[in-house]
Amino acid sequence: MGAPNSTSPAELLRRLIRFDTTNPPGDEGPCLEYLRGLFTDAGGADCRVLESPGGRPNLVVRVPGRGEAPPLLLQGHVDVVTTAGQRWSHPPFGGDLLKGWVWGRGALDMKGGVAMMASALLDRLHRGDPPAGDVVLCCLADEEAGGVHGAQFLVERHAELFAGIRHGLGEGGATTQHLHGRAFYPIMVAEKRACRLRVTLRGPGGHASRSHRGGTMARLGELLGALDRQRLPVHLTPVASGYVRGIAAASPEPERSRLLALLDPARTDAVLDRMGDEAGRFDPILHHTINATIVRAGEKVNVIPSLATVDLDGRMLPGFEPEEFIAEVRAIIGPEPEVEVIGSGPRLKEAEQGPLYDLLCAVLRELEPAAVPVPLLMTGATDQRHFARLGIEGYGYLPLRLPPGFGQETVHAADERVPAAALDFGTDALSRVLSRYRG
Structure with a gap:
């Protein structure tokens, strides 16, 4: 499977969906090798594939920055939940692009987020425009089963890879909620x-x-x-x-x-x-x-x-x-x-609503002036709980501008899909954060 002609997040997501990474068993290896190949071809990044004792691989990519900020963590998982017993309108692992929407398991949870993070970094590598500080991108296995072979393994066995990191961005926030005629963007801080x-x-x-x-x-x-x-x-x-x-x-x-x-x-x-x-x-x-x-x-x-x-x-x-x-x-x-x-679960410190939170809000308002960012308490759990053990404050921030009447109801359900334009919106937001993050 060759690389797409561009780092368009929609095209990248379509490729990622076509890898069946249903957990169990996961089988994340081919998907992560594909991502590693994209970064290797772009040049300028250090790529490592680290395998848990259970044989589950994780990809860690470090993109050098301009030295103007401490390193920043971007983390997301490529395993997905089952489609068994669900009736889909389009093949769940087809990655179809239909009328501006990318269909397939993981479109929202969370290969779409991985595609946005990877696209933002690949675009900077291709243009020779490094982020403010080093960025560590973790593409993880096993989140849907607790992260034992993914984030937990990396935190317990390879903590040195995260030295100096104060903040991380991952799933769980900045997706549009339409209420009372306004577009709210909840940013997960706890x-x-x-x-x-x-x-x-x-x-x-x-x-x-x-x-x-x-x-x-x-x-x-x-x-x-x-x-x-x-x-x-x-x-x-x-x-x-x-x-x-x-x-x-x-x-x-x-x-x-x-x-x-x-x-x-x-x-x-x-x-x-x-x-x-x-x-x-x-x-x-x-x-x-x-x-x-x-x-x-x-x-x-x-x-x-x-x-x-x-x-x-x-x-x-x-x-x-x-x-x-x-x-x-x-x-x-x-x-x-x-x-x-x-x-x-482990105790999880609430992330500070300080300079980084203000930056995340400002970027959303730049891209959508009428946006209303609000802090969010995540009712479920993400891999951030593992990285928090290293003192990393995490924010759920993978912006998606979704149309009214469509939200998160297809997550883990049939007909999971995401607008291609929403992926562009999120990639732009992440790229702006990478440029202006100062710790």
């Missing part, structure tokens, strides 16, 4: 922290031919129902408050007052209940969340089980610890069930 729990319920077993009430299965149903009916308590974090206030300030009445009412804990939940689908933007940044994902009970159809377990996916707001989170969950499920922590 992430929620995962806390996975296992709840065990016990009760009398017996033969299923007998009448049986109030046992393990009944308690299981009560627990699931309670989790479905009740939210955890409201907590107002600085980043969530900034997001709500930023949107409210640019919104007309009565929407402005309604949004600001979200910041009154006594009214938050009632306001959310009246917001309909729009509540989905705000609910998970104002509460911890807890969702049952795996239920186990019984082994034979004619035996009433004496034990049931429920695995719960919890996401904690910044600044909270598992013990505090469990106490809030206990208030819903009661004291009887056994609760254990089966996994929790």
Whole structure:
């Protein structure tokens, strides 16, 4: 497969989509070799392919800068989630360009972002126009399965590659959200922290031919129902408050007052209940969340089980610890069930809303004068949590100017696609940041 005639991000994305990097198993090698070849052909960059003990490769490219700034990290993953069981209008690994849209798995999450970052750097190499400081581009494996063979491996085994880096840019932000006639660009400055729990319920077993009430299965149903009916308590974090206030300030009445009412804990939940689908933007940044994902009970159809377990996916707001989170969950499920922590994510420091954040906002306003940048709390997790262990402050900043009525609903779903013009917009934004970043 030869290199495209230009570093157009749309053309590069089409090539990347055609590598099936569904994780598992990943098979990121050919995709990363293709990217390495582009940088090798351009010249002027140091390229390394580093393979995890599990045999998963990662590409690290260092592009020398002008020496006017410390090094900057750009990081993105090339593995994608499965398309199994989904009905696509166009082949998910075809990379089709149709009516100005690039279709395929990874168009949004996140081969599109990798294409923008790579295109911005390749364009500078081709033009002999170095960035302000060195740029370290990491094209990673395994993010969709936790990053063990990707970002985590690099941080634990090759930390020296990131010496001197204070800031990083990656996925999770600067994609248009259209609300109340305005275009908002949320920039991710913080992430929620995962806390996975296992709840065990016990009760009398017996033969299923007998009448049986109030046992393990009944308690299981009560627990699931309670989790479905009740939210955890409201907590107002600085980043969530900034997001709500930023949107409210640019919104007309009565929407402005309604949004600001979200910041009154006594009214938050009632306001959310009246917001309909729009509540989905705000609910998970104002509460911890807890969702049952795996239920186990019984082994034979004619035996009433004496034990049931429920695995719960919890996401904690910044600044909270598992013990505090469990106490809030206990208030819903009661004291009887056994609760254990089966996994929790690392603490992640909120990125500073300082000079770099101001630059990211300024670039968006230059490219779209009516843009309204706001800080964002990411409700999921990205590879930034691994790089944070090295003291790197990360921002979700892969700008995409999307049309009204289209957002992130095709991420991990059928018919994932992105406008080619949005990729150009994001590449231009990243290139401007690379020129003006000063640490």
